Amino acid sequence: MDRSLIPDGCRRCSPAVFFIFQALWMGLVGFGILGATLCLGLGLNQTGLNDYFGFGIWIVFDLAIIALGAGAFSTGFLAYVVGKKELKPMINAAVIIGFICYSGAVGMLGIDVGQPIRGWFGFWHANVHSMLTEVMFCITTYLAVLVIEYLPNILENRKLDKIPAVHAFSHNLHEIMVVFAATGAFLSMFHQGSLGGLYGVMYARPFAARTGILIWPWTFFLFIISAVASGPAFTMFCIWLTQKISGRQLVKREVLSLLAKIAGNVLLVYAVLKLIDTYYWATVVAPSAGFTLLQFYKAPYGIHLLVIELACAVLPVFVLLNPKLRDKDAWLIPAALIDIAGICLNRFVFTVQTSAVPVLPFDKYIPYHATWQEWSIAIAMIGYGLLIYSFSYRYLPVFPQERELN
Amino acid sequence: MFPWVFEWDWEIGHYCLLGAWYCVCTVVGVTLLYTILKTASDLRNKRDRAGHGDDHGHH
Numbered sequence: 001m002d003r004s005l006i007p008d009g010c011r012r013c014s015p016a017v018f019f020i021f022q023a024l025w026m027g028l029v030g031f032g033i034l035g036a037t038l039c040l041g042l043g044l045n046q047t048g049l050n051d052y053f054g055f056g057i058w059i060v061f062d063l064a065i066i067a068l069g070a071g072a073f074s075t076g077f078l079a080y081v082v083g084k085k086e087l088k089p090m091i092n093a094a095v096i097i098g099f100i101c102y103s104g105a106v107g108m109l110g111i112d113v114g115q116p117i118r119g120w121f122g123f124w125h126a127n128v129h130s131m132l133t134e135v136m137f138c139i140t141t142y143l144a145v146l147v148i149e150y151l152p153n154i155l156e157n158r159k160l161d162k163i164p165a166v167h168a169f170s171h172n173l174h175e176i177m178v179v180f181a182a183t184g185a186f187l188s189m190f191h192q193g194s195l196g197g198l199y200g201v202m203y204a205r206p207f208a209a210r211t212g213i214l215i216w217p218w219t220f221f222l223f224i225i226s227a228v229a230s231g232p233a234f235t236m237f238c239i240w241l242t243q244k245i246s247g248r249q250l251v252k253r254e255v256l257s258l259l260a261k262i263a264g265n266v267l268l269v270y271a272v273l274k275l276i277d278t279y280y281w282a283t284v285v286a287p288s289a290g291f292t293l294l295q296f297y298k299a300p301y302g303i304h305l306l307v308i309e310l311a312c313a314v315l316p317v318f319v320l321l322n323p324k325l326r327d328k329d330a331w332l333i334p335a336a337l338i339d340i341a342g343i344c345l346n347r348f349v350f351t352v353q354t355s356a357v358p359v360l361p362f363d364k365y366i367p368y369h370a371t372w373q374e375w376s377i378a379i380a381m382i383g384y385g386l387l388i389y390s391f392s393y394r395y396l397p398v399f400p401q402e403r404e405l406n
Numbered sequence: 407m408f409p410w411v412f413e414w415d416w417e418i419g420h421y422c423l424l425g426a427w428y429c430v431c432t433v434v435g436v437t438l439l440y441t442i443l444k445t446a447s448d449l450r451n452k453r454d455r456a457g458h459g460d461d462h463g464h465h
Contacts (some may be wrong), residue, residue, distance in 0.1 A: 148438065168445045172445050179433065
């Protein structure tokens, strides 16, 4: 039925099977639309957000998916600016995943702000002293850059590519992509950093506050490094999963190994710096604010969270940097998943646990409870991502090596 | 966001943050415009070459 839209020489599942899966993902999105309608119609009292928790599960998801979407800018920078041509076969997939992550995050933020119709206030009345203003500007601009980077792949659809103007435009965009890759890397560095910086500057919350250099707390740099450590791992995992589900080899094994090596090297740097930062914070920064380490950790956010977070930063390094181990899926995939889980846990700890820790003598240590409306929107983002990715894989030439490898 | 909005202040925070952002927007905008103009020029050249090719054919 849609054979003429599928890339030349590539096999895809039958339209019926495809549309059954899309119906599933649309069901998830529909569930999220229900939750969003309630939140926009009845207010943020539909959520677990309150005076204690200005940040909830949505911000955890936002920070996590923005970190995981860092595979787009980091591999784009390496492929186009540094010149690592071995990454070109996976760059389309990385851009699509990046687009999904950033557009999903912006969509979720639209509900989180409560009144998205006033979303432009943050731009028009910009508070230049706020880390979040910088985040807002950079994320929206980077989303625009991602759309421009996604465009050539869309225009290379078999039918669209036949139109001379479309073909010429996508060809010219490809030629100049290095400019967008460089600006994307510049924007991403700053917003990934500022997302960490916004917690590090909270001097009234000793759990999150850090010393730093000039205006930047150490969390600024840790968030950039952790994003670059987890983004390529997430991209590599998505490509591996696509291969498994489709039963086709989409990229050469060396590409996955290279992504794992990049993630492993950056994760090693992150693990070392994170250990140093945690030690210094626990022994100097927190005590200077009158806290001991264990005062920050009470059920359900016990000290086990810190142990797991650090373990997730250290353990994958041994696999990802070992050429023999990263060439075996049985080692590579769990290592990548642990890397990803560690960074997601890090975002959770900084977002939710920071707010749970009391800062006034009469405050209590209160855990966060997300409502089903919040979960519905977070799950909808996953459904949205699967929809976009599925359509892209089916109808666009995402993997240039697919024909020769099958 | 803009100098004519009443909250604007000519100080280092505005220069750095908004100055950098305007630079990035300019680079992205100019590059996109260049791509569109180059595409238009390529299409025009292709049409001209096709036209000259027809003329040669007639001689």
